[in-house]
Amino acid sequence: MTVFAALTPPYLGHLNPFLALAETLRARGDRVVFVLQEDGAQRVRERGHEAVAVGAASHPPGMLAQMERRLAGTGGPWTVPATVRDMVDLTNMLCREVPAAVQVLGAEVILADQLEPAGGLVARRLGLAFGSVANALPINEEPDVPPPYIGWGYKPDEKGRRRNGWGRYLSGWLMRPLEVEIARWSAQWGLGPLRTLEDCLSPAVQVAQCVEPLDFPRARLPPGFTYAGPFRGGYEVWEDPEPGDRRPLVYASLGTLQGSRARLLGAIAQACAALDVRLVLAHGGGLSPEEALSLPGRPIVMAYAPQRAILARAQAIVCHAGFNTVLDALACGVSMVLAPLGFEQPGTAARVARTGAGLVLGRNRRAGAIAQALSRVLVEPSFRANAARLAAAIATSGGVECAADKIQSLTPRKR
Numbered sequence: 001m002t003v004f005a006a007l008t009p010p011y012l013g014h015l016n017p018f019l020a021l022a023e024t025l026r027a028r029g030d031r032v033v034f035v036l037q038e039d040g041a042q043r044v045r046e047r048g049h050e051a052v053a054v055g056a057a058s059h060p061p062g063m064l065a066q067m068e069r070r071l072a073g074t075g076g077p078w079t080v081p082a083t084v085r086d087m088v089d090l091t092n093m094l095c096r097e098v099p100a101a102v103q104v105l106g107a108e109v110i111l112a113d114q115l116e117p118a119g120g121l122v123a124r125r126l127g128l129a130f131g132s133v134a135n136a137l138p139i140n141e142e143p144d145v146p147p148p149y150i151g152w153g154y155k156p157d158e159k160g161r162r163r164n165g166w167g168r169y170l171s172g173w174l175m176r177p178l179e180v181e182i183a184r185w186s187a188q189w190g191l192g193p194l195r196t197l198e199d200c201l202s203p204a205v206q207v208a209q210c211v212e213p214l215d216f217p218r219a220r221l222p223p224g225f226t227y228a229g230p231f232r233g234g235y236e237v238w239e240d241p242e243p244g245d246r247r248p249l250v251y252a253s254l255g256t257l258q259g260s261r262a263r264l265l266g267a268i269a270q271a272c273a274a275l276d277v278r279l280v281l282a283h284g285g286g287l288s289p290e291e292a293l294s295l296p297g298r299p300i301v302m303a304y305a306p307q308r309a310i311l312a313r314a315q316a317i318v319c320h321a322g323f324n325t326v327l328d329a330l331a332c333g334v335s336m337v338l339a340p341l342g343f344e345q346p347g348t349a350a351r352v353a354r355t356g357a358g359l360v361l362g363r364n365r366r367a368g369a370i371a372q373a374l375s376r377v378l379v380e381p382s383f384r385a386n387a388a389r390l391a392a393a394i395a396t397s398g399g400v401e402c403a404a405d406k407i408q409s410l411t412p413r414k415r
Contacts, residue, residue: 002411004032005107007094007119008135010040010064011071012256013324014113017135017209017231017400019047021111024233024404030411032111035101037093039064052105054097058089071343072257080174087115088181094118095185099126109410112202114139117182120200125189129410132201133403134208135231136323137344137351139197142220147171151346154216154354172196205410207403209327211393214351226406229397230327238309241300245278248315248378251334252281252299253307255322258341259286266295268318270367271374273297280310308332315384316377318370321345321360326352333391335383337373339365356386 006022008014022032026049034044034051037059041051070082095118102110102122110130112119123130137148143161146152150167154160172179179195186194194200205224212218212227252268254261265283272279273296282305283292292301307325311317311332319325321340326348329336336358338349349360359373377383398405 002030003107005102006034006111008113014135020231020233024400055093091118098122117200124191131205145216148344148347151350211397213393228403229399231400236306236309238306248277251314252318254320256284259284267367269295271371321349330390331394333388335377335387
């Protein structure tokens with residue numbers, strides 16, 4: 001048995017795929033312990049996994065809710081510095097407290113989310129093997145690939161490379177506080193000139209939820225990089241409350257953080273009512289009961305939905321281009337209408353648009369624009385065909401079992 005210590009941001013979009021990976025490793029006889037602030041540790045324990053809480057002084061219970069409120073506001077530029085500050089504070093706390101926790105656990109390998117540099121820093125400090133896990137878009141930089149946080153298309157020429165260079169400069173400027181923190185811990189621990197998130201990735205194993213046909217073309221990925229496909233576990237069941245309704249089924253979700261955007265959800269519901277299609281809408285607890293009841297038409301509304309089970313029956317999805325939601329839709333061959341709101345969502349939407357599996361809404365996100373885009377993805381066969389092509393790639397990618405194979409290559413018995 002190998003003991004893995006897992007370090008990841010405590011948000012559900014990162015935790016859920018990490019938990020599926022942990023479950024797979026545990027089924028193979030290994031032990032995976034998450035090292036998180038108390039709120040995140042509680043989430044992990046509720047799913048039946050082991051977690052050690054750290055950072056009680058700087059990240060007490062209740063702090064995660066504040067972090068998520070700031071994170072949900074990153075569609076506007078003025079909230080980005082606060083979110084980066086949260087990243088800096090979290091990395092600083094983990095670097096202070098994780099080394100002792102890992103040694104007490106007797107962990108032999110560290111699993112680190114690519115967006116949490118403390119994983120790579122602590123592993124190097126303790127001389128432990130570690131693997132990097134890309135639950136979102138891979139952050140590996142290349143001249144022809146725009147930064148994942150920008151919704152630019154793929155343009156592999158000199159003009160595109162200059163544009164991408166400016167994008168990386170802007171991203172670096174926004175992330176400079178985190179880079180300063182990485183450099184500070186790297187210097188304090190004598191780890192060499194580490195500065196960026198990519199500097200903290202594992203040189204041995206990097207596994208990504210992405211599949212190669214969804215990403216922009218790559219030429220400089222490290223030898224240890226693997227497009228593994230979505231990390232999922234278990235089965236989901238959905239009992240259709242209206243099984244006799246034969247109208248096209250549309251699923252709508254803005255993820256676990258953005259479900260309070262009542263105006264956008266209302267526009268989606270109005271568009272579906274105008275097209276006379278069925279709508280199943282999940283709001284992640286963001287709408288009040290009164291707001292949910294006031295949505296136009298007769299949508300089936302729930303706070304949390306068995307997403308994959310619903311998508312298995314859906315003909316289209318309207319969503320925020322969250323990476324996990326996009327992967328679930330593509331795995332089912334469902335075409336998309338995308339309204340990216342923040343984070344890496346514009347970059348994900350740009351990649352989906354390039355595959356031809358969906359349409360991206362511009363600034364106009366009123367009901368009429370949504371209805372026009374949704375009508376196209378429902379009627380024009382190319383969208384469904386391109387989504388089916390991505391579904392085939394996901395079905396053969398290996399998924400969480402492939403990722404577990406790569407991670408287990410780091411264990412002492414395999415090295």
